[in-house]
Amino acid sequence: MTQRPLAEFEAHIGYKFTDPSLLQQALTHASFSGPAASYERLEFLGDRVLGLLLAQYFYHHCPDEDEGALSLRLHSEARTETLAMVARRLEIADFLQTQPGMSFAENDNVLADVVESLLAAIFLEFGLEAAGAFLQAHWPLASDTPASREKDAKSRLQEWALAQGLGLPVYRLLAKSGPDHAPEMIYEVAVADAGSESATGSNRKIAEQKAAAALLARLQAGDRK
16 A cells, blocks of 8 residues: 555644654554654553543543543543544554555554554654644543443453452563564463463553453453462
8 A cells, every 4th residue: 555645644633743754653664664763662652641641631521530430431542442443533544654565454453553653743743732632633532421331351350359369460471473563472461379371462462451351261260270
């Protein structure tokens, strides 16, 4: 797929970068062999910027809710599915620079990472207020509806372990293989006196969630190794 012009994307999102290389990096996948660095470092920063902005937004817009409800709202807005939805609305896949012949239009994980890298680029170029405006323009941010009680596997495993007095789950990388643009990671999660499980994923988040889900399923069935 041929990358659409960055100027078109700037007009699309309403932000004109004085440093176009920053936007170029935010929209460059690791598979691309050109001079531009990939979005991965920006994604690291964007993940933290997103968390801060969401926490700030819901803190001010949901004054009667406790920490638990606010955390559920934040999780819902920062989950991979939500970020991928935002990316598709912005048509980010059309502007992503990749290895010729590759497309990530249906890859939720890549789309979510690129949204975070874009948010980081906006933060670095225009500041936190502009990043917050971008967030409010493109995220659902349903503060007027009840907080969803749906929790991810890591959150549920942590709650289970603490309720059993076993302490926090511990995650560690067991192995990593494959090229940079298509890695395969194996992560293990262990709970004291309750055993461990491992799982494979294309990034840390996916592998940890899968491992947590596997361990939680076994423990809830009453099987402690």
